[in-house]
Amino acid sequence: MNKIFRNKTAIILFAGPxxxxxxVVLFIPxxxxxxxxxxxxxxxxxxxxxxxxxxxTDLAKDPVMHTALKNSLFFLVFSCVSQLIMGLVLAGxxxxxxxxxxxxxxxxxxxxxxxxxxxxxxxxxxxxxxxGINNLLKAIGIKGPLWMSDIKGFxxxxxxxxxxxxxxxxxxxxxxxxMAQISGIDKSLYEASYIDGCSKLxxxxxxxxxxxxxxxxxxxxxxxxxxxxxxxxxxxMTDENALNHELDVLATHLYRQAFKFTxxxxxxxIGVVLIILCLIATLVINKLFKVDExxx
Amino acid sequence: MNENKKKTSPVTVLIYVFFCLMSVxxxxxxxxxxxxxxxxxxxxIKAPFAFPTDFQWENYTFAWTKGKLGVAMGNSFIVCVVTLxxxxxxxSMAAFAIxxxxxxxxxxxxxxxxxxxxxxxxxxxxxLFVRFAKVGLSNSLIGIIIPYLTFSxxxxxxxxxxxxxxxxxxxxxxxxxxxxxxxKMFFSIALPLSRTGLFVTGLMTFVNNWNELLLAMVFISxxxxxxxxxxxxxxxxxxxxxxxxxFAAIVIAIIPTIIVYSAFSNQIVDGLTQxxxxx
Numbered sequence: 001m002n003k004i005f006r007n008k009t010a011i012i013l014f015a016g017p018x019x020x021x022x023x024v025v026l027f028i029p030x031x032x033x034x035x036x037x038x039x040x041x042x043x044x045x046x047x048x049x050x051x052x053x054x055x056x057t058d059l060a061k062d063p064v065m066h067t068a069l070k071n072s073l074f075f076l077v078f079s080c081v082s083q084l085i086m087g088l089v090l091a092g093x094x095x096x097x098x099x100x101x102x103x104x105x106x107x108x109x110x111x112x113x114x115x116x117x118x119x120x121x122x123x124x125x126x127x128x129x130x131x132g133i134n135n136l137l138k139a140i141g142i143k144g145p146l147w148m149s150d151i152k153g154f155x156x157x158x159x160x161x162x163x164x165x166x167x168x169x170x171x172x173x174x175x176x177x178x179m180a181q182i183s184g185i186d187k188s189l190y191e192a193s194y195i196d197g198c199s200k201l202x203x204x205x206x207x208x209x210x211x212x213x214x215x216x217x218x219x220x221x222x223x224x225x226x227x228x229x230x231x232x233x234x235x236x237m238t239d240e241n242a243l244n245h246e247l248d249v250l251a252t253h254l255y256r257q258a259f260k261f262t263x264x265x266x267x268x269x270i271g272v273v274l275i276i277l278c279l280i281a282t283l284v285i286n287k288l289f290k291v292d293e294x295x296x
Numbered sequence: 297m298n299e300n301k302k303k304t305s306p307v308t309v310l311i312y313v314f315f316c317l318m319s320v321x322x323x324x325x326x327x328x329x330x331x332x333x334x335x336x337x338x339x340x341i342k343a344p345f346a347f348p349t350d351f352q353w354e355n356y357t358f359a360w361t362k363g364k365l366g367v368a369m370g371n372s373f374i375v376c377v378v379t380l381x382x383x384x385x386x387x388s389m390a391a392f393a394i395x396x397x398x399x400x401x402x403x404x405x406x407x408x409x410x411x412x413x414x415x416x417x418x419x420x421x422x423x424l425f426v427r428f429a430k431v432g433l434s435n436s437l438i439g440i441i442i443p444y445l446t447f448s449x450x451x452x453x454x455x456x457x458x459x460x461x462x463x464x465x466x467x468x469x470x471x472x473x474x475x476x477x478x479x480k481m482f483f484s485i486a487l488p489l490s491r492t493g494l495f496v497t498g499l500m501t502f503v504n505n506w507n508e509l510l511l512a513m514v515f516i517s518x519x520x521x522x523x524x525x526x527x528x529x530x531x532x533x534x535x536x537x538x539x540x541x542x543f544a545a546i547v548i549a550i551i552p553t554i555i556v557y558s559a560f561s562n563q564i565v566d567g568l569t570q571x572x573x574x575x
Contacts, residue, residue: 005398005468010478014397018390018449019405025446026412029423036422090318093311104315106561107322113557113564115507117525118549121532121542122329131332131344131539168321176569229416232509236529251510254418259514264422271419278416 030275036268043262055269064245065270068253072228074155075249076281078163079170079227080220086167087174087219092204094175095182105179109172116169120236123165124148127237148238151246158247162237169233170226174219181215182208217289224281228274231255250274326550333543340540355544359531363541364519365548368527375437375523376505379444383501384494386445387452388460392482395457396468406457413450417443417511425514440515440523444505452497459493460486496567503568506553524549 037055039048059065090108094101111119126132127147134144150157185208193203231251238247248256250270258267332340333355334348360366390409394402424443425434433439463486471481487494509525516522522530528549532542557564 004472004478004481005396007397007478008399011393011397011399014389014393014482015405017386018409018453021386021442021446022409022412022449025424025443026415026420027408029420029427030415032423032427033419093314097308097311097315100312100315102562104319106557106565107319109561109565110322110326110554110557112568113503114550114553115509115525115528117507117509117529118546121528122325122546125539125543126325126328130341135344173569176565180569225414225416229418231418232507232525235509236532251416251418254421255510255514258422259425264426268422271422274416275419278414282414 033268033271036265037272039265039268041262041264048265051265055266058266059269059273064248064253067245068248068250068270069273070155071159071248072230072250072277074159075163075166075227075230076224076277079166079223080285082163082167083171083174083223084216084220086171087178088209090171090175091178091182092208094179096200105172105176109176111169112172114169116232117236119169120165120233123161123233124237127161156246158238162233162247165237166227166230166233170223174223177215177219177222178212181212185211213289217285220289221282221285224285225278228277228281250277326554329543329546333540333547335540337538337540340543352540355541356548358541359545359548363531363545364522364527365524365531365545367520368522368524369548369552371437371521372506372524375441375444376502379441379448379505380498380502382441382445383448383452384498387449387497388456388487388490388494389482390449391453391456392460392486394453395460396463396486397478406453409450409453412447413454417447421511421514428515434515435518435521437521440512443511443515444508448497448501448505451500455497456490456493459490463489495563496570499564499567503553 036048038050038052040051040054041048094105129146129149133147137144145157147161148158189207190203193207198206229251230249234247234249234252235255245253250273254267254270254274257263257270328345331348332344334351334353336350336352339346339348390405393399394406394409420443428434428439433442467485467489468481471485476485507525508523509529512523513526513529516526519527528545531545
């Protein structure tokens with residue numbers, strides 16, 4: 001029995017393809033990418049010349065990079081906080097109703113499976129000046145703001161709009177994760193608490209919340225990495241030339257530097273910053289929500 | 297009979313009201329785009345929220361042919377199905393080797409693969425683009441299938457390895473006594489018993505790749521080879537003026553997913569959630 005599971009040929013045949021693909025398409029490119037970030041690419045000779053940390057010092061001075069970093073961090077914080085609150089509220093309320101629970105759940109989850117490219121375009125029209133929401137507001141006598149082109153303030157209005165759309169699209173996932181965890185909690189815990197005179201809110205605060213804490217960590221790291229990778233919505237909701245890069249995030253900045261201006265080295269440096277941010281975010285969240293597994 | 301029924305409390309009513317409002321917030325934009333796509337341009341500008349007076353199906357024909365969305369949907373379908381099949385095969389094979397078979401580097405391989413789940417696609421975009429251009433894989437469907445496949449593997453391997461581990465060893469032992477080879481064990485015992493896992497991972501793979509924009513946009517420049525999100529983003533832009541046709545394009549892009557979702561929503565939601573928990 002053991003012998004058949006130690007069959008070397010079979011192991012190589014089974015694990016080989018995946019490991020080779022992984023190394024060639026993921027691991028080597030990551031290393032190359034890190035190497036590129038210390039290089040300058042010349043389009044004339046199609047070669048890379050080593051320039052040390054210059055890309056990174058340039059990044060530190062680049063005003064577009066500052067905006068992109070600010071916007072990306074805004075999305076990171078906003079999506080972590082808003083998804084946590086809205087996800088918990090929706091999950092907590094949904095577990096309290098029986099009829100129609102599945103219908104509401106499925107409706108709220110729907111945008112998660114739709115293409116964010118298409119949804120981004122859809123919301124771009126809703127917030128555009130000619131059609132959409134401003135027409136509705138006009139009908140009741142309010143002059144709506146210029147949703148996608150107002151650039152006042154530290155975090156400009158379009159960023160809030162896009163962050164709202166992202167919340168709208170992905171809150172279903174957080175909601176489902178919390179619901180899955182809540183339905184795994186032993187019902188007798190609640191019964192015992194009601195006998196002791198606990199209200200539903202208290203039960204939620206003192207039983208549900210502590211018991212779903214591990215899931216909060218999981219959901220939040222998913223949100224964090226997702227919001228740092230954020231590309232489709234921004235790319236499709238904004239007009240890339242109009243606003244002087246006020247609406248850039250790291251991903252769009254990287255895309256433009258690499259594939260519009262062929263500055264591969266500089267763009268790779270942005271990529272390295274992105275990886276580092278992902279790592280930091282995951283580490284911090286894991287540290288914050290690290291709990292011993294409760295007995296369920 | 298009715299006495300036993302609990303009275304609905306005002307709180308419950310409030311919850312229902314809240315969720316009805318949420319449903320409006322979720323469905324209204326989608327219904328709006330569907331209605332708008334059937335109007336003429338003039339109608340749309342004059343009364344954006346009115347019901348269309350006369351259904352303009354030409355908008356769809358225009359988007360399907362001139363916007364090349366028909367071709368794009370075919371491409372997306374080919375790419376997603378091929379990626380799906382390859383991911384399931386290669387991923388579950390690797391998962392079997394890692395989860396069930398005994399070799400020194402099994403755990404190390406697992407960690408190596410799990411690191412891949414952390415890496416955002418943007419970071420390997422440039423090296424892959426450069427390399428693929430050199431070997432002639434840029435601007436071809438194979439050129440995006442390979443990265444899609446690689447990025448779908450970690451989750452697949454992780455979830456499938458869990459499923460294979462949960463199969464009791466006795467099953468394999470008795471098969472072994474009956475003279476079953478390791479390959480037959482994999483294909484006729486392990487795989488059929490992990491159907492749920494295959495469904496969950498397959499679903500995640502398909503949905504993610506069907507919606508992927510960035511990589512496809514960078515790698516493919518030929519209009520006839522573009523995938524759906526790319527062609528859509530190109531067709532619908534701030535510089536175009538015929539809104540109704542663009543709305544039709546958006547509807548074409550999302551309607552297949554909506555139909556499939558309406559038919560299997562419970563399985564899809566549960567499957568994707570399961571996948572996210574384990575991944």
